[in-house]
Amino acid sequence: MTHLASPTASLSLTMMTLLSLFTWTVPSAFGEGGARRDVIRHAAAQTAEAAAPLSLSTRATILDQNGKVMRQGTNGWTCVSDNRDKGGQGPVCMNESWAEFVDALKNQRPPAGNQIGIAYMLRGGRSMNSPTPSAMEAPADHPSGTELGPHMMVRLPNPTLSAGLPTSPEQGGPWVRWAGTPYAHIVIPLESDQAR
DSSP states (O other): OOOOOOHHHHHHHHHHHHHHHHHHHHHHHHTTHHHHHHHHHHHHHHHHHTTTTTHHTTSSEEOTTTTTEEEOOOOSOOEEEGGGGTTTOOEEOOOHHHHHHHHHHHTOOOOOOOOOEEEETTTEEEEESSSSTTTOOOTSSOSSSSEESEEEEEEEEEEGGGGGGOOEEEOOOOOETTSSSSOOOEEOOOOOOOOO
8 A cells, every 4th residue: 555645744844954054065065164264354355445545545455454465456456345343443444654654653763754645545433532642541531432434644754744733533625634743644534435
């Protein structure tokens, strides 16, 4: 005597077979999270590139949030992906002189100061409200940071050349951050020329 499976049992068996095939093929097709890592790396690279004009950033070296090289560039510029989720600033693209300036600031040593440093932040970013460059932590009576719109930053070899510019963003237009110190630089607000 032949027993015929009910339509419900047959459908259930087919679904279980398909499910087991799917769960077996996904890891083998994409690796152990490899596809997800590739998607994340690609998104981080695109975010970093969006910090500067694409004519510049598409040939720049791309770094992730931790400073690891994601792509080696050819034009002497470096773009770093967004690290606001870690309490830092937005994506930035900088020339070699600005990178040296950032290293000097981080290590609290005088910057070399013999070249013009330029950095772009076309996606905006967070500016820490520390009153001096050596106080990277803002005092308790200061807000911890200000969100700035699209802007670029310029450091002149002779910081005294920026004398006379405003020293805060409230007045609008270019302003000098950390005026009167070796780390003085000009922040220039920009309107992004394309949707990013």
